[in-house]
Amino acid sequence: xYKGPFVCTGCALLCDDIAAEIQDNRIIRVDTACRKGVSRIxxxxxxxxxxxxxxxxxxxxAIKEAAMILKSSKHPLIFGHGNCTLETQKKTIELARKIYxxxxxxxxxxxxxxxxxxxxEKLPTCTLEExxxxxxxxxxWGADPSNSHPRHLxxxxxxxxxxxxxxxxEEDRTAITIDIRKSDTAALCGDKFYEIPINGDxxxxxxxxxxxxxxxxxxxxxxxxxxxxxLANILKKxxxxxxxxxxxxxxxxxxxxxxxxxxxxxNETSKFYLIPMVGQYNMRGFDHTLFKETGYINRVYFGxxxxxxxxxxxxxxxxxxxxxxAALIIGSDPLASLPGEIAKKLANVPLITIDPCNNLTSQRSxxxxxxxxxxxxxxxxxxxxxxxxxxxxxxxETDRFSDEQIIKQIMGKI
Amino acid sequence: xxxxxxxxxxxxxxxCKKCGKATCMAFAVDLLARKINIDECTPLKEEKxxxxxxxxxxxxxxxxxLTETGFLVHEDKCIGCGNCVVACPVNVVADPEGTASxxxxxxxKVIIVIKDGIVxxxxxxxxxxxxxxxxxxxxCIDTCPTKAIEFV
Amino acid sequence: xxxxxxxxxxxxxxxxxxxxxxxxxISQEISRFGNEYAERSSVITLDKDDMKKMGLKAGDTVVxxxxxxxxxxKVESSVYExxxxxxxxxxxxxxxxxxxxxxxxxxGVPRFKKIEVTLSRSKTEKVTPLNDLI
Numbered sequence: 178x179y180k181g182p183f184v185c186t187g188c189a190l191l192c193d194d195i196a197a198e199i200q201d202n203r204i205i206r207v208d209t210a211c212r213k214g215v216s217r218i219x220x221x222x223x224x225x226x227x228x229x230x231x232x233x234x235x236x237x238x239a240i241k242e243a244a245m246i247l248k249s250s251k252h253p254l255i256f257g258h259g260n261c262t263l264e265t266q267k268k269t270i271e272l273a274r275k276i277y278x279x280x281x282x283x284x285x286x287x288x289x290x291x292x293x294x295x296x297x298e299k300l301p302t303c304t305l306e307e308x309x310x311x312x313x314x315x316x317x318w319g320a321d322p323s324n325s326h327p328r329h330l331x332x333x334x335x336x337x338x339x340x341x342x343x344x345x346x347e348e349d350r351t352a353i354t355i356d357i358r359k360s361d362t363a364a365l366c367g368d369k370f371y372e373i374p375i376n377g378d379x380x381x382x383x384x385x386x387x388x389x390x391x392x393x394x395x396x397x398x399x400x401x402x403x404x405x406x407x408l409a410n411i412l413k414k415x416x417x418x419x420x421x422x423x424x425x426x427x428x429x430x431x432x433x434x435x436x437x438x439x440x441x442x443x444n445e446t447s448k449f450y451l452i453p454m455v456g457q458y459n460m461r462g463f464d465h466t467l468f469k470e471t472g473y474i475n476r477v478y479f480g481x482x483x484x485x486x487x488x489x490x491x492x493x494x495x496x497x498x499x500x501x502x503a504a505l506i507i508g509s510d511p512l513a514s515l516p517g518e519i520a521k522k523l524a525n526v527p528l529i530t531i532d533p534c535n536n537l538t539s540q541r542s543x544x545x546x547x548x549x550x551x552x553x554x555x556x557x558x559x560x561x562x563x564x565x566x567x568x569x570x571x572x573x574e575t576d577r578f579s580d581e582q583i584i585k586q587i588m589g590k591i
Numbered sequence: 592x593x594x595x596x597x598x599x600x601x602x603x604x605x606x607c608k609k610c611g612k613a614t615c616m617a618f619a620v621d622l623l624a625r626k627i628n629i630d631e632c633t634p635l636k637e638e639k640x641x642x643x644x645x646x647x648x649x650x651x652x653x654x655x656x657l658t659e660t661g662f663l664v665h666e667d668k669c670i671g672c673g674n675c676v677v678a679c680p681v682n683v684v685a686d687p688e689g690t691a692s693x694x695x696x697x698x699x700k701v702i703i704v705i706k707d708g709i710v711x712x713x714x715x716x717x718x719x720x721x722x723x724x725x726x727x728x729x730x731c732i733d734t735c736p737t738k739a740i741e742f743v
Numbered sequence: 744x745x746x747x748x749x750x751x752x753x754x755x756x757x758x759x760x761x762x763x764x765x766x767x768x769i770s771q772e773i774s775r776f777g778n779e780y781a782e783r784s785s786v787i788t789l790d791k792d793d794m795k796k797m798g799l800k801a802g803d804t805v806v807x808x809x810x811x812x813x814x815x816x817k818v819e820s821s822v823y824e825x826x827x828x829x830x831x832x833x834x835x836x837x838x839x840x841x842x843x844x845x846x847x848x849x850x851g852v853p854r855f856k857k858i859e860v861t862l863s864r865s866k867t868e869k870v871t872p873l874n875d876l877i
Contacts, residue, residue, distance in 0.1 A: 337693030491851030
């Protein structure tokens, strides 16, 4: 049976026009999604099962054991949430409050600063629909959506015809890449590729700022001033410009100050917005949810007396300083994504993993609890990279519990 | 896309005619146009040509995946991003609300779509490169980030 | 037993820049433990002249070392038109992450995209298996 449209949870673009062919409760074909999305929706080859200390158990035993570990822990950490629905995220935050836990997510070491600036209204932002209909200049900065968010250019930022962009990408839009290497996305931008050295972003911003102020732009890496002036001209003439900020930019800037200065300058002559290239499908959702409840997007400690926040409560520093004595990992695989030394230390803490699939973290966990794949085996809501809320639908039936149900049950047993 | 000389250099260059062609160069021309199968060159199967044979197999995708217009998708390279689907001028005219707007196709008049994560031709005879008024359109090739499409 | 094995291979300083790759990502969706994921994540891409200087060809292995880890990786030749001496590229994953220092100066943000290492040719070693990384 051919059904849809569904929402893909392969990345934070949350493409909502996916069709699927279903036979005997199995997804046998997925249309319109990119290849990465197809592999997400069709599911992994190594589904996780419920285990305690390496032995297969029923889900109740696993949940009971998880509750016991968390109850006896003095400094538990709840980490992940990027591949969880908003409903689950509300529950994990509630659990963190209840057990006086540290709570953090991957934004702590990636897009966090940008999302924080957006939520605190320091950075102007817009929706992807506005990009489709209005944007005439799009800048991929330290980002390579052709590899990270494959449909970004076709669905929103470059190729589609929009209400105010009826003539197509060649005439109506200019795509620019600023990066340290000629990525697949940069190659599509032709001569609008600005190659900068590693950590050269701040200097490039300054040069661009000079060019926008009609001064001769100088760089220590000798980029042709004419090229920077040409870019400044394109940006000045733009009606609706958008910077898509990737990790390349985030990691290169010590503070957001140069970026904020540039955006303000650009907004003197035209309209410019920024959208962070969020990876996991609902990482931004977690940041929004925690922000609503605590005023902070990540790195929060629900202490007995007060809520604390800061870099010392980031997963990295908590592990570096041996603070954590148990961790619940949900919707993430930190042992694969953290620096090796930190991953090794985390692996020595009693771990509980809740996930649909086996991963490096689950392999080293004391307790694993198998959950339904969100957007495929269960419904929910999530927040897209641009801050828009999207409703996820269920595609097939499962007897696995959702993340939300599992967290609820763990809470019930504490 | 491999060049004629690249292919020729990998052949035995003995002009043995076992493939039915007069020269190895003629075989290379037909191989590039996918008019002939690599396996027709029997000497290539010999051990000393093994690396060349394997490399040629990789370079020349079999004729089976080819459509009438010569629209060829390298499935190992295609990422299903849909840039070609959205940029294709025939799709734009056929489906302004769907594919032209970056979304799933809303009718069956479009000529390329993404199925199971890979671009597939559906009404490829409507391609601008086909028919009496054919033009050399590059929209799908130029917008592909992985160079997965070629016309042969 | 040849004399060669007692000679230490010269070490060269490099900066590894990590990036994403859709095909690695697809293989990750299928399984973190699959061969394809391991093969794509454990490749280090080097500038052609750097490879020549080090006597490396595509498919050789190198030892990447710093104070955080020692990892054996497979060498591939760069596809970028512009030379990038001293800069190596890797797809982000557990192999690159092993080399990322834990010290963040208290910021909580590791340097995932600018990893300082030394590389030396390895004649006998195989690529570090996933299970040895953590």
